[in-house]
Amino acid sequence: MDKVLFLFLRRMRAPLLVLMAAYSISITGLVLIPGVDDQGEAWRMDFFHAFYFVTYTAPTIGFGEIPYAFTEAQRMWAALTIYMSVIAWLYAIGRILGLVQDATFRLAVSQQAFDRSIRRLSAPFFIVCGYGDTGDLLVRALLRRRKRVVVIDINQDRITDLALSDMDYHVPGLCADASSSARLRSAGLHNPFCQGVVALTDSDDVNLKIAITVKLLNPELPVICRAESLDTERNMQSFGTEHVINPFETFGDRLALALHSPGHHLLHQWLSSVPGSDLPMPLYPPRGRWILCGYGRFGKAVHQGLRREGVTTVIIEEDPEGTGCSSDCVRGRGTEADTLQQAGIDGAVGIVAGTNHDTNNLSILMTAHELNPDLFVVGRQNKDDNGALFAAGHVDLVMRHSEILAEAVLAHLTSPLLPLFLKLARERDDDWANELVSRIGAVTDDRVPELWTVPLTADAAPALLQRLRHGTLSLGQLLVDPGRRDQQIPCVALLLQRGDGSEKLVTPDDEVPLHPGDRILFSGQSSAVSRINRALRNAHHLEFLITGKDQPQGAIWRHIAQRGA
Amino acid sequence: MNLEKVVFGFFIILALTLNFGFFLGEIDNPEHHNVYELFAAIVVNLIATVLKFGDRTQTGALLLATSLVAVLQLFAAAAVWAYAVNISATGLDGMMMASIVSLAGGAMLANVISVVLLIADTVNLRR
Numbered sequence: 001m002d003k004v005l006f007l008f009l010r011r012m013r014a015p016l017l018v019l020m021a022a023y024s025i026s027i028t029g030l031v032l033i034p035g036v037d038d039q040g041e042a043w044r045m046d047f048f049h050a051f052y053f054v055t056y057t058a059p060t061i062g063f064g065e066i067p068y069a070f071t072e073a074q075r076m077w078a079a080l081t082i083y084m085s086v087i088a089w090l091y092a093i094g095r096i097l098g099l100v101q102d103a104t105f106r107l108a109v110s111q112q113a114f115d116r117s118i119r120r121l122s123a124p125f126f127i128v129c130g131y132g133d134t135g136d137l138l139v140r141a142l143l144r145r146r147k148r149v150v151v152i153d154i155n156q157d158r159i160t161d162l163a164l165s166d167m168d169y170h171v172p173g174l175c176a177d178a179s180s181s182a183r184l185r186s187a188g189l190h191n192p193f194c195q196g197v198v199a200l201t202d203s204d205d206v207n208l209k210i211a212i213t214v215k216l217l218n219p220e221l222p223v224i225c226r227a228e229s230l231d232t233e234r235n236m237q238s239f240g241t242e243h244v245i246n247p248f249e250t251f252g253d254r255l256a257l258a259l260h261s262p263g264h265h266l267l268h269q270w271l272s273s274v275p276g277s278d279l280p281m282p283l284y285p286p287r288g289r290w291i292l293c294g295y296g297r298f299g300k301a302v303h304q305g306l307r308r309e310g311v312t313t314v315i316i317e318e319d320p321e322g323t324g325c326s327s328d329c330v331r332g333r334g335t336e337a338d339t340l341q342q343a344g345i346d347g348a349v350g351i352v353a354g355t356n357h358d359t360n361n362l363s364i365l366m367t368a369h370e371l372n373p374d375l376f377v378v379g380r381q382n383k384d385d386n387g388a389l390f391a392a393g394h395v396d397l398v399m400r401h402s403e404i405l406a407e408a409v410l411a412h413l414t415s416p417l418l419p420l421f422l423k424l425a426r427e428r429d430d431d432w433a434n435e436l437v438s439r440i441g442a443v444t445d446d447r448v449p450e451l452w453t454v455p456l457t458a459d460a461a462p463a464l465l466q467r468l469r470h471g472t473l474s475l476g477q478l479l480v481d482p483g484r485r486d487q488q489i490p491c492v493a494l495l496l497q498r499g500d501g502s503e504k505l506v507t508p509d510d511e512v513p514l515h516p517g518d519r520i521l522f523s524g525q526s527s528a529v530s531r532i533n534r535a536l537r538n539a540h541h542l543e544f545l546i547t548g549k550d551q552p553q554g555a556i557w558r559h560i561a562q563r564g565a
Numbered sequence: 566m567n568l569e570k571v572v573f574g575f576f577i578i579l580a581l582t583l584n585f586g587f588f589l590g591e592i593d594n595p596e597h598h599n600v601y602e603l604f605a606a607i608v609v610n611l612i613a614t615v616l617k618f619g620d621r622t623q624t625g626a627l628l629l630a631t632s633l634v635a636v637l638q639l640f641a642a643a644a645v646w647a648y649a650v651n652i653s654a655t656g657l658d659g660m661m662m663a664s665i666v667s668l669a670g671g672a673m674l675a676n677v678i679s680v681v682l683l684i685a686d687t688v689n690l691r692r
Contacts, residue, residue, distance in 0.1 A: 010619030017615050024608040031601075047604055048647035 003108045011099050015092035022088035026054045026081040033077050037068045045074075053078075058085035110175075111186075117172040118188045123148050125194060126413060127187050129178035129210050130201035131158045133384040133402035134226070134409075136165075138198065141274045141410050143168050147195075150187050152178040154201075179209035181217060189218055196222040196242075198409055204232040211241045224409050228297060245408045248301040251399045255352075255378065256305030258283050258397075263433030268422060270440060271494075271523060272407045273448040279441075280448075283397060285376050287311060288349030293334035293364050295323045298354045298380055298399070314343045335363040340371055350376035354399075358386045362393060369394050415451045417521040421495040424506050436492075436507060443490040443524045450526045454536070456499075456518045461536035465516050473546070475520070476510025478535055480545045489531050491524025576613040577628075577683055580635065581676040583609055588673050592666045593659035600646065603669065607639045610672070613679075624686050631679040638672035 030050035037043035045053075049067060056063050057078070070078060099105050125148035128135055132153075139149045139162075151173045153159055159173040176183040178201060188194050197214045199207040207225045214223045222242040227233040236244045258265035262284050269280040290306055292299055295317040306313050315329035316339055332339035334353070345351070351368045353361040361379050368375055379395045381387065390398045411418045425433065440449060458465055467473055475496070481487045496508040499517020508520075522528070535542050544550055583606040590597025614632040617625065642665045649661035 006619060006621060013615055013618050016618075017612060020608065020611050020615065024604075027604070031604075046650060047600060047643070048651055 002112070004105070004112050007105055007108055008099065011102075011105075012092075012095065015088075015095045019085075019088045019092050022084045023054055023058070026058075026077075026085055027051055029077045029081070030054070030074070033071075033073050035068060035071050035074050043068065054081060054085060057082055058089055060086060114172050114174050115186060117170065118150065118186070118191065121148060121150070121172075121188065121191065121193055123193060125150055125188065125191075127152065127184070127189065127194065127197045129153075129184075129197065129199045129206075130226075131155075131162055131173070132200070132202065134200050134405040137274070137402055137406035138200070138409055139171060140167070141406065142413070143171070144276065145414050147414070150174075152176055152183060152187050154178065177206075179206045179213070181213045184210070184213055185217070189214065189221070194218075194221060196224065196413060198413070199223065199225045200405065200409070201226075204228055208232055208236060211236050212239065215239055215241065222412075224412050226405055243408075243412045245405060246301075247401050247404045247408075248298045250404050250408055251298070252301030252303075252305035254305075254404075255285070255302055255397070256309050258285050259287065259306070259309045259311060261430040261433060263430045263437060264426065267425065267433050267437050267440075270437065270448060271418060271422070271451060272411050274403075274407065274410065275448050275450045275526075277448050279444070279446050285378075285397075286349040289314065289344065289347060290350040290352065291316065291334075291340070291343050291345060291348050291368075292352045292354060293317075293361075294353070294355035294380075295320070295325045295329070296354070296356060298356070299323075299352075302352055302354060302378075314348070316340070316343050333360060333364075335360055335367060337367055337371060340364075340368055345371050345375075348372065348375065350378065352378040352380075354378075354380045356380075356382055358382050358389070362386075362389055365393055365395060411451075415453050415521060417453050417495050417497060417519060418451060420497070420504070421506065421521055424495070424504060428506070439492050440523055443492055443528075445525070449523045450529060451521070451523050452529055454520045454522060454532060456514060456516055456520075456536075460533075463539040463542050464514070464536050466539060467542055467546075468514065468516055473514050474510060475508055475512045475514060477546050478514065478532065478542075479510070482541070482545060485548055489524075489528045491522045491528035491532070493520055494523055495521040497521075573616055574683060576609060576616055577676075577679055580606065580610045580613045580632075581673065581680050584635070584639075584669060584673040584676050588666060588669050590666075593663040595657050595659075595662045598662065598666060603639070603643060603646070603665075606669070606672075607636070607643060610636050610639055610676070624682060628679055628682055631675045631682065635672040635675040635679070638668050638675065642666075642668035642672070 027047065027050040030045050030053060031047055035043050035045060053066065126142060127150050128139060129152045131139070131151045135151065135153070139151065142149050148169060149171050151159070151162055151171055153173070153175060154177050156175045159175040162171060162173040174183065174187055178184065178199070189197070197210065199210040201207055204227055207227060211223050211225050214221055224243045224245065225236050225241055227236055227244050227246050228248065233244045233246055254265065254268065257268060262282055266280070266282045273280060288311070290311055290313045292303055292313050293316045295303070295315050299315070299317070303313055303315070315325055316332055316334040317323055317325045317329050318331070318333050320329050320331060330339060330343045332342070334340060345368060351364070353364040355361055358381060361381070365377050365379050369377065377395050378397045378399065379390055379393070380399045381390050382401060384400070384402055443449070454460065456464060464473065464478070475493055476488070479488045479491065479493070481489050493508050494506070496505040496512060497503070497519045498515060499519070505512060522532070535545055583602060587598055587602040587606055610632065614629070614636055617629040617632055620626070620628070645661060645665050645668065646657070649657045653661065
C-alpha cells in the first residue's frame with residue numbers, strides 16, 4: 001500500500017474510533033430522548049435530524065435547536081454531546097497536526113514526492129551523486145544544455161539549497177547515502193531514460209561503491225567518477241568505469257600543456273569551459289626555475305607535469321618525510337619571507353601555492369608577489385567562497401577544484417567526441433593550435449562557444465540521408481549560410497568520425513564528403529545548432545543550401561515548374 | 566488469547582449479525598425493518614473499517630475493501646431512508662423500503678465475505 005497513506009491510516013486509527021464513538025453515542029441519545037413538537041405533542045427526533053444536529057454542533061457551528069425547540073432533557077443531552085464531540089474533534093485535529101509535523105511522516109512524504117517526480121521524468125537524465133560546489137556547477141551546465149538531472153546528497157542542507165536555488169527545470173533531490181543500492185535504484189538507475197551516473201562525492205570510498213553498484217545493477221550505463229588517489233582510480237578502471245577524473249592530475253597536465261604550447265592550452269580551455277562563460281585569456285607561463293609550495297596530492301601532480309616539461313622545481317614542504325618529498329626540499333610552509341628566499345625566489349620565474357588551505361595559499365602568493373613582482377603566480381583554490389579573494393590577488397592562474405571536475409565531467413557527458421579530439425589535437429604543433437583558436441575566435445563572440453555532436457543517423461538527419469542515397473554532399477555545402485551564400489554559418493567542424501570508425505578527420509575541410517553514420521563535432525555559436533539541425537531534417541532547406549534555388553514544394557507547382565523548363 | 570484479535574473478530578462478526586438482523590423480514594414491509602438496527606449496523610461497520618486500517622498484508626487489503634463496500638452500501642440505504650421520510654411526497658412506502666433493504670442486503674454480502682476471509686485467515690494460521 002502507499003507508504004504515506006498507510007502511515008496516516010495507522011496513526012489516525014485511534015482518533016477516528018473516538019470520533020465515531022462520540023458521534024454514535026450522541027445520535028443514539030438524541031433519538032431516544034422524547035421531545036415535544038410545535039403543537040405540544042410528543043415527538044421523537046429521527047436519525048436524520050439527530051445526525052444533522054451533531055454534524056453542526058461537533059465542529060462548534062451551532063445552528064440552534066432544529067426542527068423544534070428542545071425539552072430540558074434534550075438540552076442536558078445536547079450539552080453532553082457538545083463536550084463529547086468537540087473534545088473528540090480537538091483530539092483528532094491535534095493528531096493530524098502532530099502527524100504532519102512528525103519527522104517520519106515528512107520523510108515518507110518527501111520520499112514519495114521524489115519517487116513520483118522520478119517516475120514522471122520522461123526525458124533523458126543523469127544521476128549526480130554529491131551536490132557540493134562541483135555538483136552545483138555541473139547541474140547548472142547540464143540544465144543549460146537541456147539535460148535533466150537527479151541529485152542525491154547525504155547532507156540535508158545541500159538538498160535544501162537545491163530546492164531553493166533558481167533552476168530552469170525542476171531538479172529532484174534526495175537526501176540519502178548514494179552508496180546504498182536501494183537509494184540509487186529509487187533515483188532511477190533502472191529508468192530507461194537514465195543516461196549515466198556521475199559520482200562526485202568527497203569520499204573516494206563512496207564514489208567507488210557507487211561505481212561498483214551501477215556496473216553490477218545496470219552495466220550498460222556509463223559511470224563517471226571523481227577519484228583523488230591513484231589507488232582508487234586504478235580500482236575503478238579495473239571493472240570498467242567509463243571515466244575516472246582526478247582533478248589534481250587534470251590540472252597538473254593542463255599546467256604542463258600551458259608550458260609546452262600556449263596555443264594548445266588555450267584551445268583546451270576554450271573547448272572544455274562551461275559554454276556561455278567568459279572566454280579564457282591566453283596564458284604564457286615562463287620557462288625557468290619554479291617554486292612549488294605543498295607536496296600533497298596536488299603538489300605531486302603539478303611536480304610531475306613540470307618535470308615532464310623539463311622545468312626545474314624547488315619544493316617547499318612542511319612535512320617532507322610524511323609526504324615522501326625528495327631530499328633537496330626546503331622545510332617550511334612558504335608563508336614566511338625567509339622560507340621563500342631560502343628557496344631562491346629572486347631567481348625563480350614562477351610559484352605554485354598548492355596547499356590544501358586557502359588562507360595559506362593567499363598568504364604565500366601575496367608574500368611572493370612582494371618579494372618578486374615579476375613571478376608567474378599559480379594558486380590553488382579549495383573553497384568556492386574564496387573566489388573573490390583569489391580574483392582580487394595578483395594570481396595568473398587559479399586552480400579551482402570544482403570547476404576542473406565539472407568541466408571534465410561535462411565534456412564526457414555532453415560531447416563524447418571531445419576527449420578524442422583533444423587527444424588527436426595534441427599530436428599537432430603549436431601553430432596549428434593557434435590557427436584553430438583564431439578560427440574559433442572568429443565565429444564566436446567573447447563567450448565560450450557551444451560544443452555539440454551531430455550524428456548522421458536516420459533519427460537525427462533524415463533529409464540528409466535521403467539525399468546521400470542518390471548523390472553526394474560535402475561538409476561545406478551543409479554549412480552554407482542560406483542568407484549569404486558565399487559565407488558559412490558561425491561554427492567550426494572540429495572532428496569527423498566515420499560510422500565504422502575507419503577514419504577520424506581532425507578539422508575536416510569543406511570538400512570532405514559526408515557518409516551515413518558519420519559523427520561530427522562542432523564548435524560555434526548556439527544559433528548554429530538549430531540551423532544545422534534544420535538542414536538535416538528539412539529536404540527543401542537542404543536542397544536550397546546545395547543549389548541556391550527554392551524548389552517548388554507542392555505537386556502542382558512542381559508540375560508547372562517542369563513544364564516551364 | 567490475544568485481546569486485539571477478540572476485539573477485531575467481535576466487531577467484524579457483529580457487523581454481519583446486525584446487518585443480517587436488519588435484512589431479515591419481508592422486503593417491502595417497513596414494520597419488519599428497524600431503523601435503530603440500521604443505525605447500529607452503520608456504526609459497527611464504520612468501527613470495523615477503522616480497525617482494518619494499516620494492515621499491509623494481502624488479506625488485510627481485501628478485508629478493508631469489503632468493509633468499505635459494506636459501509637458505502639449502508640450509507641446509501643440510510644440516505645434513501647432519510648430521503649423517503651423527510652423529502653419524498655409518498656413517504657416510506659413499500660418501494661422505498663425494498664430499495665433500502667436490498668442495499669442493506671448488498672452490504673450483508675460484503676460482510677459475509679469479510680467474515681469468510683477472517684475465518685480463512687485464522688484457519689491458515691494453524692496455531
